[in-house]
Amino acid sequence: MRTVLIIDKETEMHESFRVIFGASYRVLAAVSGDVAMEILQHESIDVVMLDMATTGLEVLKDIRNAYTNVNTIIITTIKNINDAFEAIKMGADDYIIKPLVVEDIQPTVDRLFSSKEMRREMVSVCSESELELNIEFNNIIGQCPAMQDVFSTIIRAARGNLPILITGESGTGKELVARAIHAKSQRNTHPFIVVSCPNLSDTLLESELFGHEKGSFTNATDKKIGRFEQAHSGTIFLDEISEMGLPNQAKLLRVLQEYEFLRVGGVKTVNVDVRIIAATNINLKTAIAKGTFRADLFYRIHVVPIHLPPLRNRREDLLHLVNYFILKYQKECHSKMKKIHPDAMESLGKYHWPGNIRELKNVIERILTLYGDQKTMLYEHLPEEIRRSNNHVTPLQSLNVMKLLETSSMDETVSSIEKEIIENALQKAGGVYAKAAQFLKTTKRRLKYKIDKLGIR
Ligand SMILES: Nc1ncnc2c1ncn2[C@@H]1O[C@H](COP(=O)(O)OP(=O)(O)O)[C@@H](O)[C@H]1O
Ligand SMILES: [Mg+2]
Numbered sequence: 001m002r003t004v005l006i007i008d009k010e011t012e013m014h015e016s017f018r019v020i021f022g023a024s025y026r027v028l029a030a031v032s033g034d035v036a037m038e039i040l041q042h043e044s045i046d047v048v049m050l051d052m053a054t055t056g057l058e059v060l061k062d063i064r065n066a067y068t069n070v071n072t073i074i075i076t077t078i079k080n081i082n083d084a085f086e087a088i089k090m091g092a093d094d095y096i097i098k099p100l101v102v103e104d105i106q107p108t109v110d111r112l113f114s115s116k117e118m119r120r121e122m123v124s125v126c127s128e129s130e131l132e133l134n135i136e137f138n139n140i141i142g143q144c145p146a147m148q149d150v151f152s153t154i155i156r157a158a159r160g161n162l163p164i165l166i167t168g169e170s171g172t173g174k175e176l177v178a179r180a181i182h183a184k185s186q187r188n189t190h191p192f193i194v195v196s197c198p199n200l201s202d203t204l205l206e207s208e209l210f211g212h213e214k215g216s217f218t219n220a221t222d223k224k225i226g227r228f229e230q231a232h233s234g235t236i237f238l239d240e241i242s243e244m245g246l247p248n249q250a251k252l253l254r255v256l257q258e259y260e261f262l263r264v265g266g267v268k269t270v271n272v273d274v275r276i277i278a279a280t281n282i283n284l285k286t287a288i289a290k291g292t293f294r295a296d297l298f299y300r301i302h303v304v305p306i307h308l309p310p311l312r313n314r315r316e317d318l319l320h321l322v323n324y325f326i327l328k329y330q331k332e333c334h335s336k337m338k339k340i341h342p343d344a345m346e347s348l349g350k351y352h353w354p355g356n357i358r359e360l361k362n363v364i365e366r367i368l369t370l371y372g373d374q375k376t377m378l379y380e381h382l383p384e385e386i387r388r389s390n391n392h393v394t395p396l397q398s399l400n401v402m403k404l405l406e407t408s409s410m411d412e413t414v415s416s417i418e419k420e421i422i423e424n425a426l427q428k429a430g431g432v433y434a435k436a437a438q439f440l441k442t443t444k445r446r447l448k449y450k451i452d453k454l455g456i457r
Contacts (some may be wrong), residue, residue, distance in 0.1 A: 001026045003044065004109065007036045007059070008051040008075070017049070033059035034041050037066075045166075046072055049096075049108055052083045053075040059092065064091045071112050075100075081417075084422045121455065123319065123340040125326050138180035140173060144316045146309045150177065155305050156194045158184035162257060163301045168308030171358030174279040177239065178308060182235040182370050187275055190234030193227050199240060202245035207264045210251065216265020226263065228255065231274045241278040241301070242287050250434045256300045289398040311353040311360060318349055323355060325364040333365065335372030343379040351386045416419075421445070426456070 003026045005018045014029035021027050028043060030036035030335050033055040036048065040063065048063055048070055060072060074087040074095040084095035093112050096105060138153055157164055158181050166174045175194070181191045200208055203217075229235060240246070253303030255261050256276060260269045287293035311318070322345075326337055353359055360368070364384060371381045379387065408416070421440065429435035437447040450456075 002113070003028060004044040004047045004049060005030065005036060005039055005043075006049050006051075007031075007033060007043045007322065008049075009054040010051075013051070014453050016100070017105075020102055021109075022107060025109065028278050033062070036063065040067055040070070045075060047071045047112060049073045049075055052080060052087075056196075057083065057086055057430050060087055060090055060092060073108065073112070078416075079419055079420065080424075114354055121291040123342065123345050124340050125323050125340065127327075138176055139324075140176055140180060141320045142314075142317055143320055144309070144314045146307075147314070147317065150308065153304070154181050154184060156308070157181055160304075161275055162303045164304045164306060165301045166277065166279040166306045166308065167284075168279075168281065169310045169354075170281045170323045171356030172308035173357055174281075174308060175239065177308065178235070178277045178279065178392055180304055181277060182237075185235070185275065187234050191231050192235050192237065193231040194237045194239060197240050197242040201395045203246060205244065206248055206251070209248065210262035210263055211266075211270075213266045216263075217375055220265065223263075224423050228261065228272050229270060232272050234259055235272075235277060238278045239281060242284060242293060246292075246294065249297050253294065253300060254299045256297075291380065296366045311356040313348055314352075315378065318360075322348065322364060325361050326368065326438070329365050330367050333368035333372045335368040336375060337368060337372055337377055341376050341377040341378045344382060347382055347386060351389055393406050394440055415454060418450065419456060422450060422454065422456055447450060 004017070004021060006014055006027060006029045007126075008014065008029070009031050011029070011031065013054075014027070017028045017029070025047075028039055028045070030039055031054070036050075036055070036059065039045070045067070050060055050063075050072065051320050052078075054072060055274075060074070063070060063072060072087075072092045074092050075086050075098060076083045076087075076095060077098045081097075084092075084097075087095060094108055096108055111297075137154065140151075142150065144146065154177065162177075164181065166177055166358045168174050180194060182188060183208075195205075195209060199204060206215075207224060209225065209226050209228055211229055212220050214220060214223045239254075253262055255272070255274075259273065260271045262269060284293050284298050284302075288295045288298055312319075320342065328333070328336070329335065349362075355362075363386070366383065367377060371377070374381075423434070423438040425436040426433075428439060434444050435448055437444045440447060
């Protein structure tokens, strides 16, 4: 059974904890820091709970230094919440606020173990044979419910010929999904043609899409077959369709309605049988409101919409994706990497991934190239922007402000935190305003103003 050591000068508290932990943990108790250190020398302790009114932060420091494997939980009052803040900075694992809420205590301790157990374990990269490659779906990784929906839409959509609109931020896999639809459709023995709309001016895009007749404009020395004709019997993927100009939109609408068009400078209608898949990373409704996108075209391509969620909302897929890319690029990068340190994984999980899966892929490739001679991916191997973005705990997280908000308003909560901080500084400064202002990195005038406003004496 795991053992909890309580440090509290009040012996009634020892009894309370024995009752609370009952059958779950063995409880030992000490009335002072010295007694606790004695016990720690002779007993194997899993968690120490320190009452701040009994011991100071010094005892916490001693325990942290001498017994690195022991978990520590601080017990303090809301008035001395700064102690908890300091304690967390010194490496305490959690804190509990007095008066104790009996139901909160055991979960706090339990949580410690579940997260600790997870933390200690390296995450192993699975082997190529274990990796459940979604070959059926073009190796698209997606365990999260939103992606499971996408897969079933892919199957349904692949059967028909309706136009498809794929939305999602850049790098979320829109092209990959378009290819999967084509691959699963009856058109899969015919071409899959990609046209990136933003890369070309309106006139060039027109001749790219629809082709031109010889002599139709100055440089048109030969007849050109456009992408629509090349895609005949297959699929055309129109990437970033919002960037297509209005005249080309009109022509595209006609293709969608009649499956026919004229080459630039041509007089004979050309008929095609093409599946159209369009993609956009901007909201087309906004573009319609601005007048840069035709509403009738939107409704025509919006028949089967597929939305791809950003990576930051697909936490459950992150490990699978990391795994997949480590295996995918190991040969190319001559990499031996087989494990991921939990700190590295945690950090990847906290990052907001503006470039989505494309960015993740690049990050993994870069790590394998630079550190592929090492077995384990470490936090230190991550690019600086990822480490920088998440290695600080926000005050909100560390103070558990959300809990305070359950019982008081935002203004009251902010004031009470301010009050605590100032009172604490005044105490440390022995009541000298100038010194307290120094601690708080503010001016004496501003401090005085706050003291008056908050009614601190
Ligand atoms: N779910 C996924 N599983 C595996 N690789 C993916 C996934 N989504 C995207 N990728 C990869 O990420 C990169 C960007 O995908 P892409 O389809 O070009 O995104 P988009 O068209 O939305 O910008 C590609 O290399 C692609 O293979
Ligand atoms: Mg793309």
